[in-house]
Amino acid sequence: xxxxxxxxxxxxxxxxxxxxxxxxxxxxxxxxxxxxxxxxxxxxxxxxxxxxxxxxxxxxxxxxxxxxxxxxxxxxxxxxxxxxxxxxxxxxxxxxxxxxxxxxxxxxxxxxxxxxxxxxxxxxxxxxxxxxxxxxxxxxxxxxxxxxxxxxxxxxxxxxxxxxxxxxxxxxxxxxxxxxxxxxxxxxxxxxxxxxxxxxxxxxxxxxxxxxxxxxxxxxxxxxxxxxxxxxxxxxxxxxxxxxxxxxxxxxxxxxxxxxxxxxxxxxxxxxxxxxxxxxxxxxxx
Amino acid sequence: xxxxxxxxxxxxxxxxxxxxxxxxxxxxxxxxxxxxxxxxxxxxxxxxxxxxxxxxxxxxxxxxxxxxxxxxxxxxxxxxxxxxxxxxxxxxxxxxxxxxxxxxxxxxxxxxxxxxxxxxxxxxxxxxxxxxxxxxxxxxxxxxxxxxxxxxxxxxxxxxxxxxxxxxxxxxxxxxxxxxxxxxxxxxxxxxxxxxxxxxxxxxxxxxxxxxxxxxxxxxxxxxxxxxxxxxxxxxxxxxxxxxxxxxxxxxxxxxxxxxxx
Numbered sequence: 001x002x003x004x005x006x007x008x009x010x011x012x013x014x015x016x017x018x019x020x021x022x023x024x025x026x027x028x029x030x031x032x033x034x035x036x037x038x039x040x041x042x043x044x045x046x047x048x049x050x051x052x053x054x055x056x057x058x059x060x061x062x063x064x065x066x067x068x069x070x071x072x073x074x075x076x077x078x079x080x081x082x083x084x085x086x087x088x089x090x091x092x093x094x095x096x097x098x099x100x101x102x103x104x105x106x107x108x109x110x111x112x113x114x115x116x117x118x119x120x121x122x123x124x125x126x127x128x129x130x131x132x133x134x135x136x137x138x139x140x141x142x143x144x145x146x147x148x149x150x151x152x153x154x155x156x157x158x159x160x161x162x163x164x165x166x167x168x169x170x171x172x173x174x175x176x177x178x179x180x181x182x183x184x185x186x187x188x189x190x191x192x193x194x195x196x197x198x199x200x201x202x203x204x205x206x207x208x209x210x211x212x213x214x215x216x217x218x219x220x221x222x223x224x225x226x227x228x229x230x231x232x233x234x235x236x237x238x239x240x241x242x243x244x245x246x247x248x249x250x251x252x253x254x255x256x257x258x259x260x261x262x263x264x265x266x267x268x269x270x271x272x273x274x275x276x277x278x279x280x281x282x283x284x285x286x
Numbered sequence: 287x288x289x290x291x292x293x294x295x296x297x298x299x300x301x302x303x304x305x306x307x308x309x310x311x312x313x314x315x316x317x318x319x320x321x322x323x324x325x326x327x328x329x330x331x332x333x334x335x336x337x338x339x340x341x342x343x344x345x346x347x348x349x350x351x352x353x354x355x356x357x358x359x360x361x362x363x364x365x366x367x368x369x370x371x372x373x374x375x376x377x378x379x380x381x382x383x384x385x386x387x388x389x390x391x392x393x394x395x396x397x398x399x400x401x402x403x404x405x406x407x408x409x410x411x412x413x414x415x416x417x418x419x420x421x422x423x424x425x426x427x428x429x430x431x432x433x434x435x436x437x438x439x440x441x442x443x444x445x446x447x448x449x450x451x452x453x454x455x456x457x458x459x460x461x462x463x464x465x466x467x468x469x470x471x472x473x474x475x476x477x478x479x480x481x482x483x484x485x486x487x488x489x490x491x492x493x494x495x496x497x498x499x500x501x502x503x504x505x506x507x508x509x510x511x512x513x514x515x516x517x518x519x520x521x522x523x524x525x526x527x528x529x530x531x532x533x534x535x536x537x538x539x540x541x542x543x544x545x546x547x548x
Contacts, residue, residue, distance in 0.1 A: 039385065089312060154404055161395050164385045167376050171348035172399035172451075173369035219431040220386050 010244055018138050019131045023236025023254065025141045026194050026206060031228030032152055033190045034211030035221065036183060040163045043208050044094060045079075048101035049184075049191045050203040052078035055108035057125060057195065062111065068140060068192055075188030078104050080181070105200075128199030128251040130240065141193045148186050152225075159183060160221055198251040206232060209258040216269040231261055299362065301326040301371075301455050301486035302347065306356035309342050316342040319356070320511045324488060324503070326454065329481050331501035332490040333520075335530050338508045340490040341377060344459050347488070348374050360455055369399060373453035375444045375461055383433045389443050390428040393419050396450025418449040423472060438469035445473060456480055458489035462496055474500050494521075 010016045037046045053071035060070025078100050086096035112122050124132070152159070162169040162179050170176055187207075194203040214228035239254030246253075267275050302324040309317040317339040324330050332340050345351040346358050349365030360368035373396075393415035394407050401407060407415075419425040422442040432440060441461060448456060461473050474496060477487045481502070491497055497504055497517065504520040506512040506529040513525045520526075 157395075157398050157401070157406070158403070160387070161398050164387060164392075164395070165376065165381055167345065167348070167350045167380060168374060168395065168447075169398075170350045171365075171369065171372060171374045173349065173366055174399065215386070218386060220388060220391065224386050 006245070007241070010241070015131050016240070016244065018133050018135060019240055019250065020237060021138050022130055022133045022141055022197050023240050024233040025138070025145055026197050027210065027232030027234070027236040028229040029141075029145050029148055029190045029232075030194055030203075030206040031210045031214070031230070031232040032225050033148065033187055034207040034209075034232070035214065035225045035228050036159060036163060037187065037207050038211040038215055039221070039224075042187075043204070044097055045082075045184075046187060046191070046207045047204045048082070048097045049075050049079065049187055050195065050200045050207075051101045051105040053188065053192050053195060054105050054125065054200050055111060057192070058108045058111045061121070062115070067196070068144070068189075071192035071195070072185070072188050074104060075191060076185055079184040079188065124199075125195065126199045126201050127249060128195065128197050128202060130197040130250045130254070131243075133196060137196055141196075144189050144193050148190060151182070151186055155179070155182070156222075198254060202251045202255045205255040205258060209255070209262050210235065213258070213262045213265045216265040216272045232258065235261060300324060301361060302488065303359040303362075304343070304347075304356070305359070307343070307346060307353045307358055308355040309339070309346050309351055310354045315354075316509065317346070317353075317507070318510045320507070321356075322505055322511060322514050324486055324505075326486045327481060327484050328502040329477055329487040329489070329500060330503045330505055331497040332488060332505050332507060333492075333494070333497060333529060334490075334507035334512075338529075340507055341459055343507065344457055344488070344490060347457055348372055368455075371453045371455045373448040373451040373456045375441075375448045375456075375458040377459040378437065378441060378444075378463065381440075381444075383440065385432070387432055388428065389419065389424060389430050389432060389435070390415060392432055392443050393428075393446045393450050396447040396452075400451075415446070415450050418446040419443070421449060421476060422446045436466070438465040441465050442469055442472060445476065449476075454485045456485050456487045456489075458487070460490050460492070462489075462491050462493045470496070 011020075034046075037043060053075040056070035056072070056074030057067045059074075060067040063070075081100050082093070082096045085091055085100065086093045109122070112125070115121060158169070158174055158179060161172075162174060162176060166176070169179075191203050191207070194206050198206055210232035211224070211228040213231055214224045218224040218227050235258035236254050239257040240250055242248065242257065243250035243253040265273065267273055270276065300323045304320045304322045307317060307320045308315060320343065332343070334340050342351060346353050347360070347365060349369070358365055360371050365372075390412070394411060396418065397407060397411045397415065401411065416425055416428065419428060422445050424439060424442050424446060427435065427439065427443075432443060435443065445458075445461065448458070456477070458477075462470050465473070477489070478500070481487050498521060501517060503515065504517055505514045506520055506525055508529050508531070512529045513520050
């Protein structure tokens with residue numbers, strides 16, 4: 001089969017069209033928010049968020065209400081809980097994250113175990129099912145995407161300053177709690193729509209991997225976001241095709257493509273790659 | 287190059303007042319009962335050994351830390367309300383120099399609050415950021431990523447950002463630490479200009495010769511206020527001993543402070 005046919009043939013399939021649209025949207029969204037996650041060193045919190053939304057999604061599933069609302073409520077509650085619990089001088093921030101996110105996750109497991117078909121449902125939520133997304137899911141992602149991109153566009157200079165030099169931002173009287181919590185809400189929204197596609201276990205990879213790759217390729221925040229978004233979307237599309245033709249799990253395939261991109265950049269990035277660094281060191285005049 | 291005047295606010299009265307200020311981290315008291323009044327149009331050097339509370343005091347002044355007791359006032363206001371008076375240069379170590387921002391990006395950050403919410407920097411803001419970079423001799427590096435600069439160059443970029451804030455209370459946390467002599471001269475000359483335009487310059491430093499020759503007032507801190515006055519009244523054995531403790535040796539009429547710089 002010629003390459004063009006291989007690429008175009010699946011586009012006739014409705015579920016694959018939706019899957020591709022969802023993969024591109026999530027790749028872009030995760031790239032944009034992931035840039036802040038990587039620059040602020042929030043990867044662990046991102047992981048926490050991906051697990052914390054789990055009970056919310058389960059409850060929403062059981063009550064047949066919108067999973068976005070359930071997930072958002074639990075994501076934000078857990079994030080605020082982490083802030084409150086880590087106020088105690090003997091509980092460090094990372095301990096608080098560890099305790100709360102696994103606790104929230106366990107709550108989700110207990111809740112979902114009350115359903116009869118829970119093994120299959122659990123697998124769907126843990127690993128995602130991007131080929132199973134409905135048109136409503138895609139539109140929900142579009143709506144969340146517009147909101148997130150608009151917020152980033154409008155508050156980019158404040159978020160960047162607060163990420164680069166927190167004391168300076170505070171000295172300028174920027175409302176730090178509002179910025180921090182606003183960013184957490186955006187993170188929760190992106191994680192929830194990602195969980196639908198790649199599941200709670202792999203959502204962190206979509207947040208961190210393309211942005212970490214872009215970090216090796218760029219020197220400014222906005223180009224980093226654009227590259228991360230492009231890489232995330234490309235990984236989504238490539239992973240989905242791989243999953244279709246090789247009959248492998250789509251979420252895993254997408255994340256593996258993104259991981260391969262990261263190692264490619266880690267080794268061969270023009271300025272910051274390891275290979276280039278080693279060569280520059282060898283040829284450096286003594 | 288025309289010298290742009292700093293903010294044209296010349297309020298009467300003191301620029302900064304510390305009134306019995308104590309600042310604690312948990313149970314550790316870092317600054318204890320400091321009272322001092324700093325006037326506009328002066329350069330005040332903040333002296334003291336490591337751990338004396340210099341950075342802590344400056345952070346309280348810019349509103350990053352809240353005093354456990356006492357009050358800090360800028361032009362009679364609480365720090366949170368006085369942000370438009372403040373230009374701030376934080377300690378070098380506090381900044382993530384690998385962050386993907388250019389030299390111009392950093393200088394423009396000085397304008398973030400003045401620009402206000404929802405507005406992007408315009409040509410005029412870029413121009414004033416470039417002028418600030420020119421004043422510190424860094425305009426030629428505008429597009430570089432900040433991590434590629436030397437320590438002295440980075441310090442000058444932070445100074446440009448502080449200039450772009452155009453406050454009349456200029457607060458600098460060790461602007462001279464670890465910099466080359468070119469940068470040191472450039473920084474001190476600029477601070478002199480700011481003073482002459484009516485600003486209060488308050489800088490912490492370990493450089494006693496710069497403190498003796500370039501500062502109008504010295505504030506000696508060792509958790510408590512040890513002394514506050516013109517350099518000749520501060521550079522006396524008793525005051526230096528009380529400030530630096532065992533790290534100062536007084537030999538006849540000469541004083542040697544060792545281990546003062548990091």
